[in-house]
Amino acid sequence: MTPLFGPAGNCDSFTKQYKSSVHAPAWLRDMGLDCYEYQCGRGVNVGKDTARAIGLAAKEAGIVMSLHAPYFINLSGDDPQRVEKNVEYILQAARACAWLGGDRIVVHCGGLSGMERETAMAHTLYNLREALRALEQEKLDHIRLCVETMGKINVLGDGGEVCRICQSDERLLPCIDFGHLNARTGGHMSTEEEMAALLDLLWNTLGEARARAFHAHFSKIEYGKGGEVRHLTFDDAVFGPEFIPLARLLTKRRLAPRIICESAGTQAEDALLMKQQFEQAIQEEQL
Numbered sequence: 001m002t003p004l005f006g007p008a009g010n011c012d013s014f015t016k017q018y019k020s021s022v023h024a025p026a027w028l029r030d031m032g033l034d035c036y037e038y039q040c041g042r043g044v045n046v047g048k049d050t051a052r053a054i055g056l057a058a059k060e061a062g063i064v065m066s067l068h069a070p071y072f073i074n075l076s077g078d079d080p081q082r083v084e085k086n087v088e089y090i091l092q093a094a095r096a097c098a099w100l101g102g103d104r105i106v107v108h109c110g111g112l113s114g115m116e117r118e119t120a121m122a123h124t125l126y127n128l129r130e131a132l133r134a135l136e137q138e139k140l141d142h143i144r145l146c147v148e149t150m151g152k153i154n155v156l157g158d159g160g161e162v163c164r165i166c167q168s169d170e171r172l173l174p175c176i177d178f179g180h181l182n183a184r185t186g187g188h189m190s191t192e193e194e195m196a197a198l199l200d201l202l203w204n205t206l207g208e209a210r211a212r213a214f215h216a217h218f219s220k221i222e223y224g225k226g227g228e229v230r231h232l233t234f235d236d237a238v239f240g241p242e243f244i245p246l247a248r249l250l251t252k253r254r255l256a257p258r259i260i261c262e263s264a265g266t267q268a269e270d271a272l273l274m275k276q277q278f279e280q281a282i283q284e285e286q287l
């Protein structure tokens with residue numbers, strides 16, 4: 001098992017050349033990448049035929065697929081109609097993910113909207129229970145639901161909260177967004193020590209299997225008082241985090257997360273840079 005690297009959606013250099021994502025898997029393989037996260041943040045608008053065509057192209061290229069579920073899913077709401085809608089959006093995302101031949105969907109934690117964190121946590125656990133039940137009923141439970149750590153402070157989803165959520169059901173996987181965690185802690189997810197502490201937390205709360213094969217997002221993110229402001233590219237030298245400390249830890253601990261780069265416009269190029277830094281870390285360790 002080795003980490004996989006790929007982009008979130010299509011980068012600028014791809015969209016300059018191609019109109020359809022059907023061409024993305026072969027293009028990513030030719031670059032040397034391993035995986036691709038299809039973006040449905042604004043809603044699941046992809047049709048069955050297109051999704052299946054992308055899935056076939058991914059299979060042929062050996063590209064591992066996942067899907068980002070809509071941002072408007074609000075897991076911290078408890079209004080029954082809201083819960084029902086959340087479940088339906090998650091089902092739509094899982095269906096599209098299955099057409100793509102993928103095995104993971106990523107979902108955001110919800111905002112606090114004045115609630116205590118514990119109340120938002122209880123609502124989140126309830127929403128996810130309902131979603132897992134619906135996935136099982138539709139025989140879509142081979143699609144893993146990944147719960148993402150969030151970049152804004154007034155939103156549920158720091159490292160501990162995401163681990164607690166994933167402890168509620170072993171089918172849930174954490175999506176560790178290192179840029180988000182760095183943003184919400186004012187820059188404290190950037191050293192090898194800080195990243196090691198997070199990996200320890202995953203190991204101690206979720207066990208070996210999930211601590212080895214977790215889902216991850218990695219990008220540099222500008223932050224302010226409230227946390228995340230905007231996604232940057234790897235050219236940024238101010239906000240971070242850098243990937244090299246994580247590459248060293250993945251090597252030392254033999255971890256194999258799937259790492260999706262969400263850089264603004266250069267996500268495939270930056271994913272490749274991470275893969276190269278990881279390979280460099282392996283070489284250094286063997287010296």
Ligand SMILES: [Zn+2]
Pocket residue numbers: 068106108148
């Ligand atoms: Zn996300």
